[in-house]
Amino acid sequence: MEQHQNQLTDIRNTRILRIASxxxxxxxxxxxxxxxxxxxxxxxxxxxxTETVYGLGGDALNPDxxxxxxxxxxxxxxxxxxxxxxxxxALPRIVADIPQAAVMLADAFWPGPLTMILRKSDxxxxxxxxxxxxxxxxxxxxxxxxxxxxxxGGYIAAPxxxxxxxxxxxxxxxxxxxxxGKIDMIIDGGELGIGLESTIVDLTVEPPQILRPxxxxxxxxxxxxxxxxxxxxxxxxxxxxGQAPKAPGMKYRHYAxxxxxxxxxxxxxxxxxxxxxxxxxxxxAGEKVGVIATAENFAAYDADCVKNIGSREDEATxxxxxxxxxxxxxxxxxxxxxxxxxxxxxxGQAIMNRLLKAAGHHVEQAE
Ligand code: TXA
Ligand code: MG
Numbered sequence: 476m477e478q479h480q481n482q483l484t485d486i487r488n489t490r491i492l493r494i495a496s497x498x499x500x501x502x503x504x505x506x507x508x509x510x511x512x513x514x515x516x517x518x519x520x521x522x523x524x525t526e527t528v529y530g531l532g533g534d535a536l537n538p539d540x541x542x543x544x545x546x547x548x549x550x551x552x553x554x555x556x557x558x559x560x561x562x563x564x565a566l567p568r569i570v571a572d573i574p575q576a577a578v579m580l581a582d583a584f585w586p587g588p589l590t591m592i593l594r595k596s597d598x599x600x601x602x603x604x605x606x607x608x609x610x611x612x613x614x615x616x617x618x619x620x621x622x623x624x625x626x627x628g629g630y631i632a633a634p635x636x637x638x639x640x641x642x643x644x645x646x647x648x649x650x651x652x653x654x655x656g657k658i659d660m661i662i663d664g665g666e667l668g669i670g671l672e673s674t675i676v677d678l679t680v681e682p683p684q685i686l687r688p689x690x691x692x693x694x695x696x697x698x699x700x701x702x703x704x705x706x707x708x709x710x711x712x713x714x715x716x717g718q719a720p721k722a723p724g725m726k727y728r729h730y731a732x733x734x735x736x737x738x739x740x741x742x743x744x745x746x747x748x749x750x751x752x753x754x755x756x757x758x759x760a761g762e763k764v765g766v767i768a769t770a771e772n773f774a775a776y777d778a779d780c781v782k783n784i785g786s787r788e789d790e791a792t793x794x795x796x797x798x799x800x801x802x803x804x805x806x807x808x809x810x811x812x813x814x815x816x817x818x819x820x821x822x823g824q825a826i827m828n829r830l831l832k833a834a835g836h837h838v839e840q841a842e
Contacts, residue, residue, distance in 0.1 A: 489651070490660040498618035507662075508619075512626025514659045515540070520547060522636040522650045523623050524664030525615040527588050527673050527689070528643035528798070529650045530559065530633030531658065532623065535569075538602035541632055547657045550639040554724045555605035556632040557590050557673075558612050561624035569599050569610055569630065576700045577678050583699045586616035588669055588690045592677040603632050605723060609679055619664045634724075635672060636661075642730045642798035642833075645670045649802055670795035671825050675722055676703070685709070686722035688825040690794070709828050710819055712836040725832075732801045734765060734809040736834040740816035741841030747775045749841035750813040754778040757811045765804045767814035769793070780807055784814075790822045797829060 492507040494500065500508065511521045518540050520533050531548065533540030535558040545552045558569060563581060566573060571594035580591060595610035604610050615621065624631050635643035638653040647663035654661070674689030676696060684704040685693055696703045708720040720726045737753075739746050754764045754777065765780040770792075773783045782800045785792025804812055814830060816838065817823045831838070 489655050489658055491647070491651070491663055492660060493663045494619050495665075500622065508622050508626050511623055511660050511662060512628070515623075515627035515631065518543070519659040520544060520657075521623065521660045521662065522647075522654060522658060523620055523633075523662040524617050524647075524667055525559075525620045525633075526617045526667065527615070527669045527671060528645055528667060529636040529647065530615075530620070530631070531636040531650075531654065532559070532627070532631040532633040534628065535559075535603050535630040535632035536598055536600065536628075538600035541600065541602040544632060544634060547654060548634060548637070548639045550634065552602075553605045554634075555607055555611060556603050556634050558599065558603065558610055559620065559624055559631045559633050560612060560614050560629060561586075561621045562614070562629075565629045566612065569596055569612065570594060571596050574678050576683055579699050580676070580678075580696065581614070584691050584695075585614040586621065587614070588616075588673040589613065590673045590675045590687075592675065592679055592686070594679055607723075609677075611675065613673055617664065617667075619662060623662070640731055642732075642801045643672055645795070645798050649799075668795070669791075670798060671829060674825070677721065680704075684721070686720070687725060688828050690822060690825065692821050692824065694821065709824065710831060712831075715836075730798070730801065730829055730833040731835070732809075732812060732833060733805045734763075734812045736812040736814060736830075736837065738814050738816045738830055738834050738838045739841050740838060743772065745841040746815055747772050749839070750815075751775075751777055753813060754811075762811040763807070763809050765807070765809035765812045767797075767800055767812065769815055772815065778813075780804065780809055787817075790817070790826060793817065794822060794826055797826065801833060 494504045522531050533544050590611050590613040599610050636650045644650045645667045674691040675687040677684045682702040686706050757764045764778040766776045766778045770786040784796040817826050819827045
């Protein structure tokens, strides 16, 4: 009976635990975190806030937990999970060796939005690494994430807490939309700060290679470890450059909105005019049209749903707004979406990487 109750399909009630994210937990919040940690240690699944996006956590060293994560997300099981730790002392148990570059990057960016690929130890089940001999490791900085990892025994496997193929959730309501009734608990820590997933850097190759861009940019990594490569498929269609992305998850058409998304690049006025013209044509053809606009151009658009993604002067606001806007367009049944394109330097590279994937690399030049 006990066993039966732990099966995913039997979870009808997902508990919601609200926690203020300032790191000073009340007694009730601490009790809730202990309970969440117990659920994970017993093989259950708990969604929790990190500084990037919400994660769907299970015990990283328990293959059954990892299998449950794949089932709850509807995720292909060859797409490995990130193992989250709360302290450097936890690292040796899960990796075969710790290269000097990893120590330097951990010093500089952990806890924080950086994931490192390292050679795995026998303690990490293949179910967690999607059959790979390497493991992705990250130490998040969100106080709720850190507390939960400690309460859970030290190793939480957590992909983003969305249904496979949907944008990663930056608010607990989106986690509930995708996973309510499929997992044991959702910890609601409010809206998250960064809004895009962590930077992934592979340290099993020389020089280290960025597999997924994020808040920690190539420039920031280079300042610590010197030369850093970038997987070419980050900004190019893998099919066009004849190469598959090195992070298995990057090959799937992630983050795909229901409406067909087109990115438009060019000078400011040309982009606005082009999008307005295309939006007008699409509306005439019976489409419901959405526009992803920067704050600078927001007022100049004419479409069914125009969303202000944030200012070009402050890319952090753009990153934070992106996934929410894509989900809102889905809710509003938008069928055509036009978005302004962004610079591909610095944090902009992560924004364009996610937009290009959401658009299936469909970019048009505004004349
Ligand atoms: O910010 C984040 O990283 C969030 C939060 C929850 O921490 N997590 C996240 O996990 O984005 P997920 O599962 O949605 O994305 C993990 C990515 C996938 O593209 C996966 O293929 C790649 O990391 N990955 C994991 N292990 C890998 C490995 N050993 N080698 C190459 N890529 C790996
Ligand atoms: Mg994901």
